[in-house]
Amino acid sequence: MDRQTRKMRRVYYGLIVAFSVLIVLGLVNVFSSTFVGDRMIGNTYYHLIRQVIILFIGVIPALFVYRVDYTFWRRHLGIICFITVTLLVLVFIAGIHINGARRWLGIGFFTFQPSELAKLVGVIYTATILSQLLDKDKPVELVHAMSHKKKAPAWKRWKLKPERALWIPLVLAILVAKQPDAGTAIVILLIPVIMVIASGAHISRAKLPILVAVSMGLIYTLSAVYRRNRLISWIDPWSYEKTLGYQTVQGLIAIGSGGITGQGVGTGVSKFSYLPEAHTDFAFAIFAQEWGLIGSIVMLSLFAVIVYCGCMCALHALDKYGMLLALGSTLYIGGQGFINIGMVSGLLPVVGVPLPFISYGGTSLIVNMAAAALLLNIAKKNLNEAAREAQMSARVTTLPSMKEETKSQFPLH
Template sequence: MRKMAFWLGPNEAVLVISLILLIIGSVNIFSASFVLAAEMMDDSYYFLLQHAKAFAAGMLGFSLIAWLGYRRVAAFTPLLILATIGLLVAVLVFGEDANGARRWIRIGIKFQPSELAKLAVIIMTAVYLGGRLEKRLPISLFSPPMYITLAIGFLVLRQPDMGTAAVIVGLGIVMHLIAGIPRKEIVGLAFVGTGVFTYFIFAAAYRADRIWAWLNPWNYQQGIGYQSVQSLLAIGSGGLSGVGFGKGASKFYYLPEAHTDFAFAVLCQEVGFIGATLVLTLLAGLGFYGIKIALAARDKQGMMLAIGVIVLILGQALGNIAMVCGVIPVAGVPLPFISYGGTSLMINLLALAFLISVGRSCRQPELEESQPEESKRPHLSVVSRPKFGIPQKGE
């Protein structure tokens, strides 16, 4: 029975689901990129090979984190934050300019520091919130990690990259919400957040134009709405079962960024509703088993770390799919494991390693069998005043 339980455990489920998503993503990246790769690099396999290199590098980091354990790695959080901020400043000064944006820097390899910032914010916030929860101290949104997160988000916004900045700040906010903050802070957050969001949208003309194109892309289909319209056409042409692998027309220069931000549109066109539903089901399964790992975590630091990883992966997935389907405006948010992006893939693999490490630390059958059921799961909320989050017993 224990052998069967091993194969059905959350850790193994996360690994299997991630592997399937990686395989689907690799196949889709090749299909979406081989035309562009052949013309630009004279090698149809160029982007697939780059993807494979990033996967190999990510797996080295994955193995190292899995071996060391999340507690040992988390001990270096201050150094990680300093390195992240240093790289974000460096990219503004020395980064490669692409269409007026500086988002990449060469440090032996082409690296996108804003992707590292996502994981750094998760680790920093998990360490802080985990410590507060363990000591039964109140949680507030006005915390040192939140201030640092806002500073990091500002540096990313200067690149400019509003989509990634929103993801980074959103990670910090959501993790604080889940840990439990006072309701009055939630109300204040709603008002301030709405005001700040509105300001940043209309502070730059190109962002405001994206809003108008999102509201009615067909009126802008020969201009700023072109990408959204082509994405919708690609999704619609896939039908139930798709046109077949490699046979989609959208990648033949109709759909910009077909192998990166809009890879899901190519997938929908070639494998249809059935294939898209499979990917969505796998992502939902990853979230389900990730939550199981978080609830069974050995300590609250591990619990918050697992929650942060799931929020990162599912949040980006929902954002990307909503963007591709025209539900939200176009923003540079990749679909984890499906979109091409070397740094993004490496960071997602490292994030998975932390999730697996949390899961491994709580797999102690003998200890769990000797404990009462109530003691196996840490409670999120630890203060008695009104707040957001999972309430304590008796509240």
């Protein structure tokens, strides 16, 4: 086995181990953070059972994503985007209200959150459009001069040209922001923007659209009282520890009280009605309290392994589409992980982004498993290609030696 094959094998199995450990830790954390409340309703294992059922349901689409060639998503991009936009529009018509927001569609006892699917669809769309441009050796520019005629008006001389790579993510982000769900909308748009930049976009030529985008983002953030309160509580949570900053302060207390080794699995005290959303957005706080600094480092290391292996998949992908798809999938999982941990630890504002595989939630777990399967699909293809090239190289090197051996056995006179 040559060096390249060994490297791709380490990447492939590194991803499998990291995803598997995160899923197991997620199930343990869901049970630990919910059994107190579940015991009050007469079923200590209610949330755990639901999460396990969702896990087995998620295996079906994950296996499909893993086995089918990843170019399948590029060929069916139109229908995928249409279904996603339709689901997001249906949320406004027949969505379920939970905690003052309309983000879910109900099918019997099962609820589905289309915005989670929109994150991954935005990645697939951006990867498809950018790969088409790169395959044709076209530059990825955010601003394009349409006309240099002095008499032409400004709106004709200059035109926003994100090369179509950001239009669908922008539409998805706007629909999600109207639910309202600002955190998810930011993720939907931020990952494609990073992908565009990584593809070689000239940011210096996009000063005007960047300024407009930042201005619109600030206006949107400050237009609602609860979003302004989140910024205020993020800047100085301890001054509002009983009101606006209560959740952030309780999260910091939970993390700090874990110490080096933690209070022990199931024995953390913050889940006893102290920390809101202990099993969803602030699941990491409970994990840090019960597993301590050592457990937190382990979790950060698992996400770091995913990011490293995902970048290796992108660097050694067989084509531009696979490279961008691997990059987007890595940003989807690793980016959300670090955003959530930063949010819980007070480094970022509370934006409602779940911790992949750890936070309780059916739709997020299914989509996370699909994204993991997509990354493993690319890693497996890289491994197979490296092994095939190694075999071909071995055959080429053995042919001359066989010829020399034949000559020595049957010398010509």
